[in-house]
Amino acid sequence: MKPLTRNMYRDIGKSKGRFIAIILIIMLGVLTFVGVKAAGPSLNDSLDKTVTAKKLSDIQVISTTGFTKKDIDLAQKTKGAKAETVKYKQVTGGKSHVAISLYGYKKANNQNQLIVRSGRLPKNNSEIILDQVAKTKYNYKLGDKFTFDKSADLKSRTYKVVGFASSPQYIDNESRGSSNVGDGTVRMFAYIYDKQMNLPFATELNVRFKSLQAKNTFTNSYKDAVDDKVDSLKARFKNRASTRTKSLLGDNLSVINSQQEQLDQAKSQLQQAKSLGSDVTSQEQTLNAQQAKLTAAKKKLQEQTKTTYTWQTREDLPGFSDYGESSDRIAAIANVFPVFFFLIAALITFTTITRMIEEARGQIGTFKALGYTKWEIAKNYFYYALAAGLIGTIMGAVIGNESLPRIVLALYKQYIPLTWDVKFQWVYALLALAFSLIATVAAAMIVVRQELSEGPADLMRPKAPKSAKKILLERIKPLWNHLSFNRKVSYRNLFRFKSRMFMTIIGIAGGTALILTGFGIQNSIGASGTRQYNEIFNYQAVVRLTKNNQTKKALKVLNDSKQYRSSTAISATTGKVFANGKNVDDVNIYTPENKDFSKYIHLENTKKNKTIKLKDNEVVLTKKMANTLNVKAGDSIKINTTNNKGGKIKVSAVTQNFVGHFMYLNKETYNQLFKTQPKVNTLLVNLSTQTNKQRNSLANKLLNHGGVVGTSYTYDQQSTIAKMTSSLKPIVLIFILLSGVLSFVVLYNLTNINVSERIRELSTIKVLGFYNNEVTMYIVRENIILTIMGIIVGYGVGNLLTAYILNQASTPLVIFPLTISVIGYIVATVLMILFTMIVMLITHQKLKGIDMIGALKSNE
Known part of the structure; x- marks a missing residue:
């Protein structure tokens, strides 16, 4: 082995800690970068693989009068289409008389195959397979009897439970869609033999295209292709509705x-x-x-014979779009958080490699004096840096890609069992490798080249120390004169070695910011629901009336409820709003009937924090919609309702809002804008705390006796947002854990560099009689000051980073307000202090064993 190579291995052996630290820092950066980048695609790929295997239909069509063989043949005239029909209707039943999506089971059907979780599929007319939630939420067991209400109109009302299943049509275990029976919300699905359903025709047509199965269901390519297929099918069915009506x-x-x-x-x-x-x-x-x-x-x-069709794609299925948005949020976080994390890691690595080579000046000078060429000397440091960079990158990429996505998938328990599909993210791994090599190899080459530009004699001498300069504190005489000698030395050293100071602050601030960001993401997403339903909406239910002037009928039912407190009547409709070449769909247009409206919805100006009053000939918009349309108070917008009424109107104010799009206007403005008087069709209801059973009971009574189309509770919407928050917990916990580890490694590494650079100085003060504790505090005092400064800077960076990620992760309907809990600040601070203390103890043990004579020997 050549002397240079042998020397390199000796260097690695002597400074195992530094070599391992470089590998760890690179590994953590790459692990986070590649792992989090892989999580979003893995979620999408896994669900796509699952629904493809279970042959989920691309398009579903619901008919009011059913489908015949002619409809199947007509659908299959579209290129590549495979169509089949199923009997389907919404009924009520079970112990709690909940709304159920009931399907007719046919062995011949291939699409929308069930995932049997326990038991088996029905084998005869007396058996039923239930939704998995019937087992987990409603405590049904195999062998139990399940009874439907008489209104279900089935051949038999009672069936034996032979299995529990999940369905690719209902990927989210918490969401089953809305209903026109029961309490207005579907609670589970069920399958019985289709001959048991008293329906003359199948009511759902499922269409699947072979050409689309190779496309990922979450890609724009798939969505565009499905839209084209829907247009093609609608064109074929254009005259079918009228023909079917006449036939019936x-x-x-x-x-x-x-x-x-x-x-x-x-x-x-x-x-x-x-x-x-x-x-x-x-x-x-x-x-x-x-x-x-x-x-x-x-x-x-x-x-009864009027035929209408309801068209829907996978995006319209319960929970499907929420799942896609969840993976989109992770992808948005992955575009910022891991990149910032990796930049911190790369910066510290760059510094470590630089310091290492600067310490080896004497060796470089010796080899140069012995006649070795610049490349022969440089290549060993090149290989050292390359080895650390490659090992760290490979370990980080493999561990990150193979662990983080699987952890996230394992914790996504609110969705159907997924067939995991975790692909190696080569693009991100190669990108991470490039950054790693810049941080290691590039640093080594730059510094070695700079060192080799000096002569052998200069290199073999220690680098001249920086000349002392007065620092700012020295100029403040009353303060400086009262400081102890040790403190004066610490403050001088802090400002004397500015690069070390800034790197430590950056390392601590980065770790603090990353931990805060982890908490901030979770807190802010949860806050959107909390603030919407505590600060803005002061009601617990929205009751939609079947016809105008049905208020008395609904109020009669409400007054019989012990939980009812008060209500206010409004006219509610939906429409589309246009401005600046942009538009927002599904805008809720609210017109209050009474002056007590402000007790139920608090309208507050986003800039002035003042309560907004509804003015004549002007409307109030919510913040997200105003941002999307790029409008502000004083601008004009165009409104079209679902029945094509509307026109132009001026915006009087923009109100704070976190969930959904709303527009508010008074009765005079409504009349002027839509050329008709607003008619009461909705009640905003204030209720005391209710149980699930009480909510279901009240919704049932309103539906059956109160002249009501349906009742929706803010509790359900809050639960949806809470579920959205919990779905990000795995990612957040991983962020916090990795950020903590990175912070510790960074602090340990920088402290080691500090000690190795100042070994002669530390040996000198030890020879002068300083005790071990005093020598340790000589170094640690600087760490404490830099840690405090880093934590304070980290607070600001954490807030900025969180705000940026929330902006990237926001959805078309939701704004996430920047919220970081006190717990987040406490955890980040305590962790940084704890890491400083651990490093202090390790440093103390190391300093106790300093070879003072060896360190003080002259290098000349």
């Missing part, structure tokens, strides 16, 4: 028309008898009653 009316309408003709003849004869002066009062009443019955029968027949 058929003979039934002929019978009614025949009866109408007979009735018309009887009326004509009655008129003739009247003209002759006969008393036909009783006959006239009979004919009027018959006419009323016939008119009602005709109207009912027309309603």
